[in-house]
Amino acid sequence: MKDYDGYNYQKYRELALNKNLSVYEKIGFPDSYRKGVEDKIFQDILLKCPLLNSKERLNVLDIGPGCSNLQKYIFKICKEKQHSLYLSDSPEMLDLIDNDSNNIIKVPGMFPxxxxxxxxxxxxxxxIIICYSVFHYIFVDSNVWYFLDCLLELMNEGAQTIIGDIPNISKRKRFFASNNGIKFHQEFMQTDEIPEVKFNCIEKGKIDDSLLHSVIMKCQNSGYDAYIVPQAIELPFANRRDDIIIRRP
Ligand SMILES: C[S@@+](CC[C@H](N)C(=O)[O-])C[C@H]1O[C@@H](n2cnc3c(N)ncnc32)[C@H](O)[C@@H]1O
Structure with a gap:
């Protein structure tokens, strides 16, 4: 297994170099999924990592920042609050991020x-550590347990981390087996068909409840508080993705 739904770190390097793509397409989303929505994603991140807004002169790490407006919102608040913002992404992706500020420190390469x-x-x-819509690529390119060890080691006492926008096949199935999910599918696909949902089967290469709960236990066993939380309801993937919040006491 070398990709998640066709994407991985290497694929993003290629997308970053493709001049025909919008900033949303460069980070793997059709425009309709991100255009006009990224301010809401940012507000959701602020709720989950309130330190970003409530204190000044902190150290912030964004793992896989990409190059769209979400990265710009994170940069803007870091500038306002005089935080130092460290960015870990491919050199090709980081090259697309304006380098006009001395509070940005780029660390090219794949985390961890x-x-x-x-x-x-x-x-x-x-x-503060932000890792938004990236965990599923770390899942295919790297070792999630080593990733977590590194992430936790980087967190100061009192630190707040969001591992956001994680596709969860179990949550997806629960949704599409529900009346609301069936209605959503029929309206979105313009069809009368019922979406096919299979339980008790192998979901090869997919992230499910068991992995997310294991991540929580791994964090807790390492001395950190950790929670699986929903996304704001208006976000495009709220019905099939989860966020994880980690806090160091
Ligand atoms: C789906 S985009 C998300 C971008 C941004 N976080 C957002 O939500 O707008 C995934 C990003 O993660 C980067 N990426 C993938 N695997 C990575 C890794 N192991 N370390 C650092 N960045 C990674 C990709 O290059 C890409 O910029």
Whole structure:
């Protein structure tokens, strides 16, 4: 298994170089899924990581920032609050991010391969870590348990982390087996058909409840609080993706 629904770190390097794509397409979304929605995603992230807005001069790490407006909103608040913003993404993706500010520190490469470099650049650790719509690629390209060890090690006492927008096949099935899910499918696909949902089967290469709950236990066993939480209802993937919040006591 080398990709998640056709995407992985390498694929994003290619998309970043393709001049014919919109900023949303470069990060793997049709325009309709992200255009005009990213401010709502940002507000949802603020709710889950309130330190971003409530304190100043913090260290913030964005793993897989991409190049669309969500990255710009995160950059803007970091500038306003005088946070130092560290970005770990491919060199091709980072090249698309304006370099007009001395509060941005780019660390090109795939996380957690960039862990040592990040740690050497920011020995004081991080107060906020954002990893939005990236976990499923780390799941295929890397080792999620090692990723988590690195992530947790980077978190200061009191730090807040969001691992957001994780596709969860179990949640997707629960939704499409429900009356609301059937209605959604029929309206979206312009059909009278009932969506096919199979339970008690192998879902090869997909993230499900068992993995998300194991991530929570891994964080808790490491001494951190962790929660699976829903996305704001108006977000495009709210019915089939989950967010994880991690807090270091
Ligand atoms: C779906 S986009 C999400 C971008 C941004 N976080 C957002 O939600 O708007 C995934 C991004 O993660 C980056 N990425 C994928 N795997 C990564 C990894 N292991 N380390 C760092 N960045 C990664 C891709 O290059 C891409 O920019």
């Amino acid at each position: 391969d960039t862990f040592d470099k990040i740690k050497s650049l920011c020995a004081n650790g991080f107060d």
